Amino acid sequence: MEKEEANLQRDKPPKSLARPILNHETSSSSSSPELIRHLQAAFKRHRPLNKMQTTTIGPRRSVAAQRQPSRSSTADGQRPQDVVSLSQSLAANTLLTQDSRNLPSSSAAAAAGESTENASVSGTVDNMLGGNFNQQDRQMDLPKPLKSNLDIGSRNESVSTKVQSLVSSSTLTSNDMEWDATNQAEASKHQNLHPVDSEISLKSEYKVSSSLAKLGEFRNFLNQPASQCSVMGSSCATTTSIHSSSAPMLNATTQVSRYPSAVPIPSQGNLASSRPSFKDSNVLHANKDGPLPEMPASAIDQEVRVQEPNMSKQQQCTTVVEPPTLSRGSDATARVPDDMLTSVSSQPQKPDKLEKVASSKGTSAPRKRNYDPDLFFKVNGKLYQRLGKIGSGGSSEVHKVISSDCTIYALKKIKLKGRDYATAYGFCQEIGYLKKLKGKTNIIQLIDYEVTDKALLQEVLNGTMSNKDARVKDDGFIYMVLEYGEIDLAHMLSQKWKEIEGSDRTIDENWLRFYWQQILQAVNTIHEERIVHSDLKPANFLLVRGFLKLIDFGIAKAINSDTTNIQRDSQVGTLSYMSPEAFMCNESDENGNIIKCGRPSDIWSLGCILYQMVYGRTPFADYKTFWAKFKVITDPNHEITYTQLSNPWLVDLMKKCLAWDRNQRWRIPELLQHPFLAPPIPPEPRVGSSSIQLLSHIAECFGSDDRVSELCAQLKDRLRVLGGE
Numbered sequence: 250m251e252k253e254e255a256n257l258q259r260d261k262p263p264k265s266l267a268r269p270i271l272n273h274e275t276s277s278s279s280s281s282p283e284l285i286r287h288l289q290a291a292f293k294r295h296r297p298l299n300k301m302q303t304t305t306i307g308p309r310r311s312v313a314a315q316r317q318p319s320r321s322s323t324a325d326g327q328r329p330q331d332v333v334s335l336s337q338s339l340a341a342n343t344l345l346t347q348d349s350r351n352l353p354s355s356s357a358a359a360a361a362g363e364s365t366e367n368a369s370v371s372g373t374v375d376n377m378l379g380g381n382f383n384q385q386d387r388q389m390d391l392p393k394p395l396k397s398n399l400d401i402g403s404r405n406e407s408v409s410t411k412v413q414s415l416v417s418s419s420t421l422t423s424n425d426m427e428w429d430a431t432n433q434a435e436a437s438k439h440q441n442l443h444p445v446d447s448e449i450s451l452k453s454e455y456k457v458s459s460s461l462a463k464l465g466e467f468r469n470f471l472n473q474p475a476s477q478c479s480v481m482g483s484s485c486a487t488t489t490s491i492h493s494s495s496a497p498m499l500n501a502t503t504q505v506s507r508y509p510s511a512v513p514i515p516s517q518g519n520l521a522s523s524r525p526s527f528k529d530s531n532v533l534h535a536n537k538d539g540p541l542p543e544m545p546a547s548a549i550d551q552e553v554r555v556q557e558p559n560m561s562k563q564q565q566c567t568t569v570v571e572p573p574t575l576s577r578g579s580d581a582t583a584r585v586p587d588d589m590l591t592s593v594s595s596q597p598q599k600p601d602k603l604e605k606v607a608s609s610k611g612t613s614a615p616r617k618r619n620y621d622p623d624l625f626f627k628v629n630g631k632l633y634q635r636l637g638k639i640g641s642g643g644s645s646e647v648h649k650v651i652s653s654d655c656t657i658y659a660l661k662k663i664k665l666k667g668r669d670y671a672t673a674y675g676f677c678q679e680i681g682y683l684k685k686l687k688g689k690t691n692i693i694q695l696i697d698y699e700v701t702d703k704a705l706l707q708e709v710l711n712g713t714m715s716n717k718d719a720r721v722k723d724d725g726f727i728y729m730v731l732e733y734g735e736i737d738l739a740h741m742l743s744q745k746w747k748e749i750e751g752s753d754r755t756i757d758e759n760w761l762r763f764y765w766q767q768i769l770q771a772v773n774t775i776h777e778e779r780i781v782h783s784d785l786k787p788a789n790f791l792l793v794r795g796f797l798k799l800i801d802f803g804i805a806k807a808i809n810s811d812t813t814n815i816q817r818d819s820q821v822g823t824l825s826y827m828s829p830e831a832f833m834c835n836e837s838d839e840n841g842n843i844i845k846c847g848r849p850s851d852i853w854s855l856g857c858i859l860y861q862m863v864y865g866r867t868p869f870a871d872y873k874t875f876w877a878k879f880k881v882i883t884d885p886n887h888e889i890t891y892t893q894l895s896n897p898w899l900v901d902l903m904k905k906c907l908a909w910d911r912n913q914r915w916r917i918p919e920l921l922q923h924p925f926l927a928p929p930i931p932p933e934p935r936v937g938s939s940s941i942q943l944l945s946h947i948a949e950c951f952g953s954d955d956r957v958s959e960l961c962a963q964l965k966d967r968l969r970v971l972g973g974e
């Protein structure tokens with residue numbers, strides 16, 4: 250035993266060949282006691298302090314087995330001959346389980362310590378099945394795809410139980426076998442490790458590799474031509490983990506670290522020879538169990554080299570970004586800075602989604618796409634990985650996504666099928682408005698877009714509409730890649746009001762001024778461009794890098810050059826913020842004029858937003874139904890209630906926006922100058938006659954002194970000049 254351990258130390262395999270100690274080729278000669286011994290030897294072995302097994306606190310990255318693409322079944326539907334029988338695997342499992350229980354506590358503790366230090370590290374198959382594994386390693390190091398597949402059944406403490414579970418359900422392809430055989434043989438040349446159980450090894454390898462398919466997809470995604478996910482800085486390591494419990498996708502863990510000597514990500518072309526390597530503990534490998542038809546073999550072996558290992562703990566910080574579906578709170582950065590070094594590992598969001606994806610991969614039908622549409626969006630040929638659903642509006646779904654250059658975006662997807670052509674046309678117009686508003690800092694920026702119905706887009710861009718009454722038959726979509734907003738004003742407001750409620754505080758006027766001004770400026774930008782938004786509400790103002798930006802031009806309308814109003818076919822907007830004229834759109838007023846909406850309609854909505862900011866509720870919140878709202882809002886005699894405030898200008902401001910008569914409402918340039926935002930500067934105190942009297946009095950007191958009298962006379966003259974006397 251000791252000899253074996255010594256051998257393990259001395260004849261450690263070249264790191265590039267390090268593979269699981271479970272060797273398929275020689276497994277038949279392994280007996281159970283040997284198995285125990287080898288595992289014990291492996292567990293007891295100390296990690297040499299090489300690059301990978303450093304005692305410094307640098308994150309260790311996953312090194313997953315690389316392999317050829319595998320299929321889940323053979324062509325004739327038979328399970329491959331080397332599939333282990335359940336009983337065999339159960340026996341092996343029992344042994345492994347016993348062994349894992351015998352894990353020396355010191356090893357476990359040491360490894361646990363390391364795991365703790367490397368808290369955001371992805372584990373490897375090799376780590377698990379080779380020496381030095383322990384429960385914490387498994388828990389901390391494994392990417393979730395591994396965990397979810399390995400943590401089968403009762404999630405007991407034994408890795409071997411997990412292996413067994415995997416064995417029972419997995420199959421192997423000849424490709425898998427080839428790969429393992431070659432590499433195991435190669436590895437065994439360099440190490441004195443005795444193989445333990447090839448079939449368990451194969452099964453676990455296979456399954457783990459299958460599990461890493463998602464990781465592989467993300468790696469391939471990262472290796473798109475534009476990809477450069479290895480960036481670095483000098484002073485700090487930031488780990489950004491993005492978790493989502495609900496999104497049907499991989500969970501991307503973006504680990505960003507700064508370190509002076511990062512290794513750039515190899516480009517697609519020079520990755521062919523990369524192999525899992527213990528040496529490169531910071532190298533992320535991922536497997537792909539489904540073939541990517543358009544992907545060369547080299548691409549499958551790509552690695553994302555992420556970070557030098559010996560980073561101090563102090564240099565690391567972690568930000569956990571929860572998806573907006575769970576909480577649209579203070580989310581993390583929208584852009585991973587280019588000067589940071591990044592690795593990305595992927596984890597499944599939902600087991601059922603994973604199963605779905607896995608089963609779809611199991612089918613023999615050739616896939617046309619080289620990406621999984623459940624996990625990625627493709628817009629104009631660029632892939633965006635889904636990170637979570639942000640929300641869905643009346644017409645769209647909005648997802649948080651990450652691009653291949655590790656930038657977070659929002660992706661708005663609008664389904665066109667079944668809609669009437671005019672509506673589809675309207676949705677498509679949003680692209681036109683956003684293009685027009687490109688570069689305007691207070692409007693959300695459109696990064697890219699794609700309309701699958703090219704004819705529709707062409708019509709929108711040409712400003713024509715041929716078949717207005719038709720319906721969109723084809724399964725068309727509009728995709729818009731947008732700047733990502735961390736939180737919207739609606740959420741900010743509800744948070745603010747939660748803080749205020751229950752206390753004797755009122756809304757902070759400076760907070761109000763700060764955001765109200767930004768709201769006005771954003772709307773002013775579109776009004777200057779002759780665009781009426783028509784759906785202004787707190788949810789349509791997003792905070793992007795600390796500043797509010799306007800979104801959702803889905804029902805916006807351009808004002809024709811010969812008028813100040815827009816023509817609408819129907820009432821549009823969100824009830825609580827809709828102006829009287831929006832409710833009465835296209836009706837006739839008392840003078841027989843058709844009621845139209847224009848910029849003042851947006852001003853009314855702004856008044857409702859301000860009212861909500863001040864009082865925590867909209868002005869017509871008490872009127873719950875559509876008809877109740879309609880009745881009260883369209884009634885010119887209805888008096889809106891304004892509870893008295895310490896600052897009377899604030900009430901005045903709301904009244905200026907919520908004037909029933911749209912011609913009475915202030916325009917934005919006036920609102921920006923309203924005393925609430927721009928309080929009048931008090932005049933300089935005038936020099937009064939009292940000062941002159943005082944000087945006369947001084948002169949009298951010192952009358953005998955000519956110099957004092959003269960000085961006082963001069964001062965009096967000066968004061969008279971200043972005071973305008």
Ligand SMILES: Nc1ncnc2c1ncn2[C@@H]1O[C@H](COP(=O)(O)OP(=O)(O)OP(=O)(O)O)[C@@H](O)[C@H]1O
Nearest residue numbers: 640642643644645647659731732733734788801803
């Ligand atoms: N760029 C973005 N960044 C972050 N979140 C966004 C972004 N765009 C939209 N959202 C979120 O998605 C939700 C729906 O988006 P949007 O309002 O554009 O869609 P919609 O279908 O027009 O919705 P509605 O009909 O309710 O107005 C928004 O309320 C917002 O929370």
